[in-house]
Amino acid sequence: MRIGLVGGGFAALRGALETAFEAAGWxxxxxxxxxxxxxxxxxxxxxxxxxxxxxxxxxxxxxxxxRMIQQFGVGLSGVDLDAAAARGLPVDNVSGAESGNAVxxxxxxxxxxxxxxxxxEEARANVATSLVGEPSGRTLAGRTVGVLGVGDIGxxxxxxxxxxxxxxxxxxxxxxxETPRAAELLDDAHYHRADDLLAALARCDDLxxxxxxxxxxxxxxxxxxxxxxxxxxxxxxxxxxxxxxKDALLxxxxxxxxxxxxxxxxxxxxxxxDDPLLAENVAVTPHVGGVTETSYAGIATGFVASVERHLGx
Numbered sequence: 194m195r196i197g198l199v200g201g202g203f204a205a206l207r208g209a210l211e212t213a214f215e216a217a218g219w220x221x222x223x224x225x226x227x228x229x230x231x232x233x234x235x236x237x238x239x240x241x242x243x244x245x246x247x248x249x250x251x252x253x254x255x256x257x258x259x260r261m262i263q264q265f266g267v268g269l270s271g272v273d274l275d276a277a278a279a280r281g282l283p284v285d286n287v288s289g290a291e292s293g294n295a296v297x298x299x300x301x302x303x304x305x306x307x308x309x310x311x312x313x314e315e316a317r318a319n320v321a322t323s324l325v326g327e328p329s330g331r332t333l334a335g336r337t338v339g340v341l342g343v344g345d346i347g348x349x350x351x352x353x354x355x356x357x358x359x360x361x362x363x364x365x366x367x368x369x370x371e372t373p374r375a376a377e378l379l380d381d382a383h384y385h386r387a388d389d390l391l392a393a394l395a396r397c398d399d400l401x402x403x404x405x406x407x408x409x410x411x412x413x414x415x416x417x418x419x420x421x422x423x424x425x426x427x428x429x430x431x432x433x434x435x436x437x438x439k440d441a442l443l444x445x446x447x448x449x450x451x452x453x454x455x456x457x458x459x460x461x462x463x464x465x466x467d468d469p470l471l472a473e474n475v476a477v478t479p480h481v482g483g484v485t486e487t488s489y490a491g492i493a494t495g496f497v498a499s500v501e502r503h504l505g506x
Contacts, residue, residue, distance in 0.1 A: 194219065194500070197227040197239035197257055200247025202462075202480075205489055206265055213493035219506070231256040241500060244271045246462050246480055251276030261285065261503050265492055266294055266483055267345070270406040270433055285499045289345035289483075292491035298431050298457075298482035299349035302401050303357070305429045305455025307333060308476055334358035339397035339422075341387070341414070342404025342432060348374035350401050364393045366404075387413070394421040399429070406433035416441040425452045431482045434460035439470070446473040457482045 196210065207224050214222045225239060229247050235256055242249055242259045248271045249262060262272055264286040277284050289295035308314070311330035319327055336359050340347045343365040351361040351374075362383050369375050369384040385393035387404075390413065394400060400422055404410055414428065415438035422428075428451060430437050439460050445451035453474035456464075462480055464471070471477070483492070 194221065194241070194504075194506075195223045195225060195237075195239040196241045196243060197225050197237075197259070198243050198245055199227045199249055199253065200229055200245040201226065203245045203265075203484070205484065205486075206245065206493075209489040209493040210265075210496060213490070213497045216494075217497045217501070219497070227253070227257065229253070240504065243496075247271055249273060249277075251280070254280055254282065261500070263496055263499055263503075265496055266292075268405060268433060270435075283503045285503065287492050287495035287499065292495050293485075293488040294483040294492055295345035295349045297485045297488040298346045298403070299353055301457050301478065301482040302346075302350050302403065302429050302431045302455075303353050305431075305457065305476055305478070306338070306399060306401065306427065309427045309429075309453040309455055309474070310336075314476065336360070336398040337362060337396055339364055339394055339400045341390075341400060341402050341436075343372055343375040343379075343384075344403070344405075345374070346431065347401075347403040348378060350403055351378050362393055362397055364390060366409075390418055391421040394418055395423075397426070398423050399427045402428065402430040402432045402436050404432055404436065406435050411435050412438045414438060414441075416444070419445040419451060422451070424450060427451065427453050427455065429455040429457075431457045434458045434462075443470055443473070446470070446475065 210224060231252050238258045240260050242257060242262045243265050250273050254276060262277055262282055262284045267286050267289045269286055272284055274284060310333055312328040315328045334357055338354050338359050339362045340350050341364045343363040354361040363375050363379045364385050364387055365372050365375055366387050375384055402414060414436055419441055442454060455476045457478045458480055464477055
């Protein structure tokens with residue numbers, strides 16, 4: 194079995210996969226690094242292609258002749274699904290709820306939100322200058338926080354917001370009754386459909402983005418959405434960069450309409466160190482939401498189970 198990891202980064206991923214395949218009794222598994230673009234000399238054939246925050250094109254599929262494409266995690270936005278379907282390739286991911294990924298990502302969402310509210314970077318800087326009792330922050334308790342996306346990750350964010358005595362407002366694509374976790378966690382007064390996004394945000398202090406990137410969600414958090422949010426709020430994105438309109442976010446930060454942003458995902462990864470967003474009150478983590486020992490072990494186990502289900506041994 195040959196597994197091609199596409200895109201680089203995520204150093205702990207290889208070890209987690211090696212451990213999971215060994216635990217499942219596999220032998221002779223090779224894990225290879227693959228570039229996103231096909232070089233002139235071609236590429237080795239693999240059985241499974243795995244995108245690591247990267248794209249998988251039809252050209253890459255043709256060059257490596259995989260038998261399936263398996264995401265290490267949840268999102269499939271980087272895979273050309275039409276190209277995979279045309280080639281008869283199964284494409285699968287690993288449930289965030291079963292692997293522990295959803296809990297890990299939700300924790301990072303709260304990390305960003307709390308750091309912004311308590312002005313953590315300024316507090317750290319004040320330690321270096323021996324300044325005590327500054328800056329003055331704000332509590333998460335009592336704030337109304339919109340959660341865009343009420344699947345596995347969004348549901349875990351809602352659970353944790355409640356633990357901090359914040360008031361979550363879920364925003365989902367389907368009716369509440371058709372979304373199991375939303376129906377369990379929220380009443381009608383705290384749930385809006387995504388086509389009612391502006392009305393939902395008008396009642397929110399902050400926004401956590403936790404929905405998949407699709408043609409319908411690309412750029413959905415744009416100028417209108419950011420203007421609908423209460424002034425002085427924060428946006429935290431733990432989903433995919435493209436869901437937030439970058440120019441609109443920068444403009445809202447520069448005018449002070451938005452007080453700050455926390456990003457575990459960006460439009461290009463890694464983010465350019467000269468990106469103008471970094472001159473604003475923006476905290477960035479390098480796509481580590483799901484990167485914990487617990488979640489990686491769970492995801493790797495699910496990855497191996499999916500390969501066995503689709504390809505056998």
